[in-house]
Amino acid sequence: MKQSIDFTTLQEKVTATIREAIFTQTFKPGERLIQDELAAKLGVSRMPIREALRCLEREGLVEMLPHKGAQVIGISKEDIEELYYLRSFLEGVTVQKSMNFLTSNDREELQHLVEKMDQDIRNNNLDLFVNHNQEFHTLLQKGCSWKKVKMLNKQFIEGYPAHVPSLIPHSMQVSNEEHKAMLEALDQKDPVKLRQLVELHIMRAGEKLTQLIE
Amino acid sequence: MKQSIDFTTLQEKVTATIREAIFTQTFKPGERLIQDELAAKLGVSRMPIREALRCLEREGLVEMLPHKGAQVIGISKEDIEELYYLRSFLEGVTVQKSMNFLTSNDREELQHLVEKMDQDIRNNNLDLFVNHNQEFHTLLQKGCSWKKVKMLNKQFIEGYPAHVPSLIPHSMQVSNEEHKAMLEALDQKDPVKLRQLVELHIMRAGEKLTQLIE
DNA sequence: TTTTGATGGATTGTATCCAATCTTATTTTT
DNA sequence: AAAAATAAGATTGGATACAATCCATCAAAA
CATH class of the missing domain: 1.10.10.10 (Winged helix-like DNA-binding domain superfamily/Winged helix DNA-binding domain)
Known part of the structure; x- marks a missing residue:
């Protein structure tokens, strides 16, 4: 095979x-x-x-x-609004609970992923960006001990064409800048701020997407 | 059969x-x-x-x-905390979005359910109370057009022994008083207040339960 | 002693077959 | 002609049989 x-x-x-x-x-x-x-x-x-x-x-x-x-099952505009609203909250909670249990290794790995994504943008390599982005989000949640919510996050990502959001013009740059902001919040050991950033990050992506649809 | x-x-x-x-x-x-x-x-x-x-x-x-x-899968104390935290938020959103689309028929039905539950309490009929309670919560969500979140709420209720929370002494009375408060919020056409009530309602039940466990 | 490698039993994964149910078209009845 | 009953075809649900994989045990080699 x-x-x-x-x-x-x-x-x-x-x-x-x-x-x-x-x-x-x-x-x-x-x-x-x-x-x-x-x-x-x-x-x-x-x-x-x-x-x-x-x-x-x-x-x-x-x-x-x-x-x-x-x-x-069909996906309507409303379904997307719902999806991103839920994802925003759920991933927000997850990273807030996760943050204090991330190791310095994880921190480095996250840094690497951000750099890789910058490179993916330069190379205009969508698929790789999507993968690295997904890894980034998953790793950020690693420290959270709540299982159900992590499962839900995984399902939401898998259950929806992950590349679609990235197809939005110039969305990848903005996205990765936001990732960098998250790393700062991590350095400042501020879980609440990190959560807010993640929530905004996802909501922004959702709004861009719904705008694009109509 | x-x-x-x-x-x-x-x-x-x-x-x-x-x-x-x-x-x-x-x-x-x-x-x-x-x-x-x-x-x-x-x-x-x-x-x-x-x-x-x-x-x-x-x-x-x-x-x-x-x-x-x-x-x-085993259920730990932490799992219960997670479950109720998530349910609280998710059912909260759902009822807020649902409220304005409930008919006067639904309103009456909800009233009936509350009365039935009062009776169930008097008769000390746990099973019936659990059923009516479940009906009440489901009906309150009826008007919400978001499908995923309603499915999640249903799964959370099914995926966890619904009678356990009701086993807490005197919990049913308090619970049903809160239901009545929800009906008031409904009459006042205040979706945000309804949401808050539902969130508190569920969180309270969760806390009672975790207290009881240790 | 520790590790590696085989071997057989237990358990899951897949294929094929038959039964139960639904759907649709046709016929019968009113 | 409209509605109800019926029958045939399509499709899913369930049973049985066999193949693939895992796991524990033990033997052999380092």
Whole structure:
């Protein structure tokens, strides 16, 4: 298998494939996902498909009804507003609780990521920026011992096309400047400020995105 | 089938059964849930078990690892603090957004529920109180058009033994007085106040519960 | 003694088959 | 002609069977 990431289970591959197809609009909102069709198309049996659909249901990408099957969920402007409002609060709480438990190693790693993102911007490498950005956000939350909220944050990021926000012109620069501000708050050991910065960071991204949509 | 609720699907029955077993500590935290065992015990094949475990994973009751299977997740004091903190915020937002879209019918229904709960208290009927309480909270959220947050609220309630909080002595009376205050805020058409009341209502319950635990 | 490597049993992952349910089109009834 | 009943096809739900993976145990080598 020369796939960039090799999953340990067929079901995981299938999940990733379908998720990607939903993000790229190959499967359109409202479209029915028929298990037999998918199985034939992906060359597997229906069993991994079924489990994949359950996982996608958890991520909020599809809806499953008993005896009726799965449908792709559409995302409206309001859904995006909701998503960013929730993310803003939840990630805010998480980093506030996380901060005091971050090691100096983590601090350095965060610094590195910011520098890498600066480079990604210069190279105009969107995919890498998205990855590093995601790493940055995840690492910033590492110290938080609350599990549910961290799981939710992860799901919200996975359950939504992460590159879309970065497609906004000049958004990446602003974004990374805000990351630097977060590092300052970290140095000042000010968890409340850090939380505010994260909240604003995400809300700003959300507003940019909703503006762009209409 | 004369079961109180007849589910349309075996998997749903299995899910309910296992969930109940986790709540009643029949399956203890950390315990492995072996599919074959469960299948034999419940007299079904492994397939509905697998899907049930996925649903419970989404609810946060079990953890599944590839090729390793499912484990019951334990709930610590900190988990409860987290749960109530999150619920407080999320339900708060939801009712604030919901309020202006509640009909006068909804208002009456809420009034009825409060009266029923008063009666449940007099009759010392815990189960009924829990049900009515759940109905009350759900109905209060009805007008909110944000879907994710409503789903989360539902999951948080389902994913945690709802009767536990009501076991606290004299908690039900206080609880229902707070419900009445919410109805007043509703009459005053003050969404912000309603939100505050709901937040306090839930936080109070959470604190009572954590106090009781230690 | 510690580490490495095999081996067998336990458990999960996947495929295939059949049954249950839904949907749609057609026929029957009013 | 409209509504209700019916039957056929499509699709999901569940059972069984087999393959892949993990894990504990023990043996062999360093």
